[in-house]
Ligand code: ADP
Ligand code: MG
């Protein structure tokens with residue numbers, strides 16, 4: 001049973017507290033929608049789970065299958081099976097996409113992946129995502145369109161085969177056809193390999209395609225509402241004001 005558990009997580013950046021006590025548990029075969037107005041800590045939460053050093057954990061715990069994630073280096077978190085598809089993927093000049101992917105895969109293995117196996121897996125993944133095969137040989141994300149960068153994050157996910165997948169606004173910059181493809185591939189993959197999924201998005205359409213099992217609203221560094229998948233609809237229709245009123249939150 002795969003289980004990521006976050007308890008009373010407090011996180012600061014430059015002495016300023018951004019997360020103020022987050023509680024969240026994600027198990028295999030669960031799809032968690034994380035919503036909330038901009039600037040309320042969604043990306044901070046995901047980056048902290050991955051071990052971004054800009055974020056200082058001042059209190060609380062993160063465990064994965066009972067292991068203390070906060071004691072792991074970034075590469076150990078990758079190895080343990082945590083993955084973050086980023087809102088703003090970085091461009092790396094001089095490193096081809098395929099060399100980058102192969103190094104990332106090998107970092108998670110005892111023995112390097114045989115070249116033939118790697119090529120086959122990369123070609124299959126590119127095919128599933130309906131990406132231009134040339135993107136394998138170009139420098140990582142350099143000159144990629146917004147949509148190509150986002151698909152490339154999903155390509156990484158397919159090749160790395162993580163257990164917990166976090167996607168931060170991966171759908172922004174995708175046109176409707178690309179959105180359908182990405183949603184279909186993500187849904188298939190996490191179903192097939194029994195992953196846990198956390199998705200930050202502002203678009204109901206993406207959630208409609210992905211069908212979350214759980215949903216959460218984050219306001220001012222706290223999850224103020226937990227619900228099932230149906231909350232996504234309600235937020236799309238009515239926004240966040242009603243939550244603030246109902247819960248008496250003023251932020
Ligand atoms: P969201 O993803 O919900 O839009 P973020 O987690 O990106 O929110 O940001 C939460 C708050 O933390 C914001 O006030 C933002 O300005 C601040 N913040 C995030 N990252 C940094 C950083 N690297 N340096 C300073 N402030 C940051
Ligand atoms: Mg934002």
Ligand code: MG
Pocket residue numbers: 042043044087168
């Ligand atoms: Mg964000």
